[in-house]
Amino acid sequence: MAKTGRQRPVKICPVCQRPFSWRRKWKDSWDQVKYCSERCRRSKRCRPSC
Numbered sequence: 001m002a003k004t005g006r007q008r009p010v011k012i013c014p015v016c017q018r019p020f021s022w023r024r025k026w027k028d029s030w031d032q033v034k035y036c037s038e039r040c041r042r043s044k045r046c047r048p049s050c
């Protein structure tokens with residue numbers, strides 16, 4: 001069978017606390033990606049208290 005042991009990197013979104021995996025659109029900026037989605041990225045400064 002083909003090589004299947006290679007996993008895509010996974011990070012935990014600090015906003016929703018969910019793991020998300022590498023996506024092609026992040027191929028050039030994966031190191032800078034911290035949030036799973038644009039929605040989480042925008043809410044990073046908005047805590048429940050606000």
Ligand SMILES: [Zn+2]
Pocket residue numbers: 013014015016017018035036037040
């Ligand atoms: Zn998220």
